Amino acid sequence: MENIRVDFNRPVPLGNEYEYMRQAIESGHISGDGDFTKKCHAFLESELGVNKALLTTSCTHALEMSAILLDIAPGDEVIIPDFTFVSTVNAFVLRGAKPVFVDVRPDTLNLDESKLEAVLTPRTKAIVPVHYAGVGCDMDSIMAIANQHNIAVVEDNAHGLFGKYKGKFLGTFGSMASQSFHETKNFTSGGEGGALLINDPVLAERAEIIREKGTNRSRFFRGQVDKYTWVDIGSSYLPSDILAAFLFAQFEQREKIQRHRKNVWEMYHAALKEWAGKNGVQLPHVPADCEQAYHMFYMLLPNLELRQKFIMYLRERGIYSVFHYLPLHLSDMGQGFGYKAGDCPITENISDRLVRLPFHNALTGSEQEQVIDAILDFSFA
Ligand SMILES: *Cc1c(COP(=O)(O)O)cnc(C)c1O
Numbered sequence: 001m002e003n004i005r006v007d008f009n010r011p012v013p014l015g016n017e018y019e020y021m022r023q024a025i026e027s028g029h030i031s032g033d034g035d036f037t038k039k040c041h042a043f044l045e046s047e048l049g050v051n052k053a054l055l056t057t058s059c060t061h062a063l064e065m066s067a068i069l070l071d072i073a074p075g076d077e078v079i080i081p082d083f084t085f086v087s088t089v090n091a092f093v094l095r096g097a098k099p100v101f102v103d104v105r106p107d108t109l110n111l112d113e114s115k116l117e118a119v120l121t122p123r124t125k126a127i128v129p130v131h132y133a134g135v136g137c138d139m140d141s142i143m144a145i146a147n148q149h150n151i152a153v154v155e156d157n158a159h160g161l162f163g164k165y166k167g168k169f170l171g172t173f174g175s176m177a178s179q180s181f182h183e184t185k186n187f188t189s190g191g192e193g194g195a196l197l198i199n200d201p202v203l204a205e206r207a208e209i210i211r212e213k214g215t216n217r218s219r220f221f222r223g224q225v226d227k228y229t230w231v232d233i234g235s236s237y238l239p240s241d242i243l244a245a246f247l248f249a250q251f252e253q254r255e256k257i258q259r260h261r262k263n264v265w266e267m268y269h270a271a272l273k274e275w276a277g278k279n280g281v282q283l284p285h286v287p288a289d290c291e292q293a294y295h296m297f298y299m300l301l302p303n304l305e306l307r308q309k310f311i312m313y314l315r316e317r318g319i320y321s322v323f324h325y326l327p328l329h330l331s332d333m334g335q336g337f338g339y340k341a342g343d344c345p346i347t348e349n350i351s352d353r354l355v356r357l358p359f360h361n362a363l364t365g366s367e368q369e370q371v372i373d374a375i376l377d378f379s380f381a
Pocket of ligand 1: 058059060061084085087088130156159179182192193194
């Protein structure tokens with residue numbers, strides 16, 4: 001049988017995307033904070049129960065806003081899991097902070113909460129947990145340590161929209177959380193996009209100002225001031241309403257998207273469980289108190305050589321699988337901050353072994369069958 005090409009990711013419209021983009025254009029308001037942006041804000045605020053949601057041009061920019069809102073300054077230290085995307089750390093380094101990398105747990109690949117106390121100093125300003133693969137970090141422990149030492153928590157929830165920890169939505173624990181609507185995430189705003197969720201109401205008004213080039217333009221439009229002016233530092237973090245139109249159409253398909261992703265995840269897990277056990281492959285672990293967001297399906301192969309062979313083997317069968325983050329502490333930037341090999345051994349180990357299988361909103365049953373059949377035929381010899 002001829003193999004079909006199975007993409008790792010394929011962003012697709014699922015409902016009213018084209019219609020809403022057309023409506024946005026015809027409305028005559030396609031810059032930021034138009035009707036569809038407001039609909040997206042209201043949706044996130046009511047579904048998640050957050051104080052305020054603001055769409056941004058990316059998750060990277062939402063993280064940058066959070067660093068400005070916390071007044072991060074040179075000399076401050078910010079605790080980041082070693083296994084994450086560069087934006088999680090870059091947003092704080094841009095403000096002059098020193099990144100303090102903490103290793104991850106070998107079971108969930110999330111920030112290891114048991115290693116937090118040892119790295120706290122009087123200069124620690126923030127902890128930025130990442131809910132890897134949409135599986136919640138141990139937020140009880142992280143929030144307890146943060147509250148005891150008066151340290152802010154910003155959740156990088158790029159993977160975790162609609163996931164829960166102990167029945168409460170991810171992104172609602174810290175004073176703020178970032179979301180990504182990049183084309184590789186569960187929901188996309190047509191390629192690039194993000195949001196800042198603000199749980200601490202004290203931060204809400206300043207967040208609007210920072211997002212609007214440091215002006216009080218949002219208050220002006222609400223009639224709260226009679227002209228708008230430069231009141232703070234800031235930048236242009238608001239996306240076009242055309243992107244919000246695309247995103248709102250995806251939000252409307254929330255149930256369908258999450259149901260599909262759950263099915264894909266459970267199909268991989270059921271089909272590969274026995275094979276994984278026999279071959280020393282570790283499948284994702286979801287703690288009992290977590291409801292995951294079904295962002296990805298990853299596996300840990302026994303070692304780097306087998307992981308590389310596995311990716312090549314699938315590629316020859318038209319199947320596109322990928323590895324993920326490299327340890328931040330070993331990057332050029334990480335080494336520039338004084339880190340060296342051995343500082344975060346779990347991340348060094350799992351980063352070499354991790355592979356992500358094709359996983360997206362349009363993956364078909366026959367594509368998934370082709371992936372599973374190929375995996376079951378892989379030779380570990
Ligand atoms: C995707 C991602 C980001 C960046 O998202 P953008 O919207 O592309 O800026 C940040 N953190 C994590 C954990 C991500 O997966």
